[in-house]
Amino acid sequence: MTQTWFGRFLLTLCGPFLMLRSHSASLLADNNTRFALDLYQTIHSLHEENVIFSPLGARLVLGMVQMGAKGKAHQQIRKALRLQEDSIGEEFSALKSLLSAMPPKRQGFTFNLANALYLQEGFLVKEHYLHSNKDFFQSAVKLVDFQDAKSCAEAISTWVENKTDGKIKSMFSTEDFGPLTRLVLVNAIYFKGNWKKKFREEETHISDFTIKDGSIIKVPMMKMQLRTKLGYFFHSHMNYQVVELPYEGDEFSLILLLPAKDVALEELERNISMEQIQSWFTKMQEEHVEISLPRFQIEQKLDFKEAFKAMNITEIFIGGCDLSGITESSDLYVSKITQKIFLVVNEDGSEAAASTGGQVPVIMSLAANQFVANRPFLFILKNNPTESILFMGRVTNPEAPKMRGRDMDSL
Helix, strand or coil, X not given: CCCCHHHHHHHHHHCCCCCCCCHHHHHHHHHHHHHHHHHHHHHHHHCCCCEEECXXXXXXXXXHHHHHCCHHHHHHHHHHCCCCHHHCXXXXXXXXXXXXXXXXXXXXXXEEEEEEEEEECCCCECHHHHHHHHHHHCEEEEEECCCCHHHHHHHHHHHHHHHCCCCCCXXXXXXXXXXXXXXXXXXXXXXXXXXXXXXXXXXXXXXXXXXXXXXXXEEEEEEEEEEEEEEEEEECCEEEEEEEEEECCCCEEEEEEEECCCCCHHHHHHHCCHHHHHCHHHHCEEEEEEEEEECEEEXXXXXXHHHHHHCCCCHHHCCCCCCCCCECCCCCCCCEEEEEEEEEECCCXXXXXXXXXXXXXXXXXXXXXXXECCCCEEEEEEECCCCEEEEEEEECCCCHHHCCCCCHHHC
16 A cells, blocks of 8 residues: 555654664664554544654553564564564664663753553563663563552552653553553653744734634634744645744754645645655755744543554454563463653643553744644654654644633733
8 A cells, every 4th residue: 555645754754763873773763663654644543633642652662562572472563663574673772772862851851751661469570671671661660469450550640740740640540450450561751842932922812723624713823933944835736834843952843734724634644745745855944934833732642552453463462472571471461552642832832741551023024934823734743863753743623722821811
């Protein structure tokens, strides 16, 4: 089946998923980007409105399972991750390089990433897995009693909340654990960045936003002028724009893709060609741009179990799967994998948190270039040095009443 435009978009935009020099590592990086595409397409097909998820978080969770999986379970994960048969083990070094390349804190941003594996008491974890898990994923392995569901839910949720500066709360509830719960994988990602050039709050005003069904809602629309990369593109009778909003320090950027007023986002997704996407970075130029962007907040909980099953990762969810790289016991399988995302974009910058838990200014006088996001658009939040995707999704409704900070009545 021909690869969709969005896959080509990711492969072109994100380049290598990790900054690695060897040819084999480059292939692994390309495969990881293809995995991000596959997962996006699966998730996108299940959600008609706003979508956000962390490909990095999903990859790390699968990596922790893959490290202990054997047989069919191991093969299914490797195939979904598009890993080459002659590269066994190299992907873990690639992930380690990625995690090492992103410092936790610098001026203008904070990036925290933490992983933990919770096992039912009574399982004997193999020493090699303990060391490898810590080495490649900076992850801890903890033994708990899932029979005490309330205590486990509180303990794991508190861990996630602490790792995400309190943004992801109540990740698990008592209902998430039962008598057969054996393994819980938790991945917490927290990002907070300040814009390289901030929107001025006094420029924010109430404006119209046309949502997916064509109706108009009122949203707080931020506005500023800056010099940044911008491109105008035309393909299959469609016009669209691509713009980059850099964060302070230039380590992270938010990429926005906006169709013309008479083009539906879905139509753009269906018809943009790889050739057009490949031309973005040869044609995008530094320009003075007047940007109008709604404040928006997305909080979403995704069930990766169904998405992974659609990608033919099924073995790890059934009893008898081979996770003997973790423990000798055969009574170990994944019962649920979820990811909860929080993202807010405002005048100061962006704040995003993802937790994956797996059981198992002044306007220019001559503003020639305008980027007015008053209709559905796509976004990718990426780390520039490694070209890795932290968060990606689409905004079809900014949901203004749920914005943080000043609400509409205060404007």
